[in-house]
Amino acid sequence: MTEDKLDMIAIAQQVAESPRRDNSAYLRAIAEARQAFQDAEIALGGPVQVRSKAKQKRSGAYVVKWTFERVK
Numbered sequence: 001m002t003e004d005k006l007d008m009i010a011i012a013q014q015v016a017e018s019p020r021r022d023n024s025a026y027l028r029a030i031a032e033a034r035q036a037f038q039d040a041e042i043a044l045g046g047p048v049q050v051r052s053k054a055k056q057k058r059s060g061a062y063v064v065k066w067t068f069e070r071v072k
């Protein structure tokens with residue numbers, strides 16, 4: 001085998017052995033977003049249109065504001 005192939009095999013082994021990333025916070029945020037859309041559709045009585053505004057605070061927190069409006 002060439003040296004390049006050995007390097008690629010070593011990289012693949014390192015990736016396979018690395019710990020899996022914890023995506024639980026991301027999955028929870030997505031579930032909450034879906035629930036917010038569903039709640040808005042129920043409250044407004046039909047399909048909704050959304051506007052979003054996002055910013056990062058000095059503390060590092062990422063804040064997203066959604067404004068739901070009923071589609072006319």
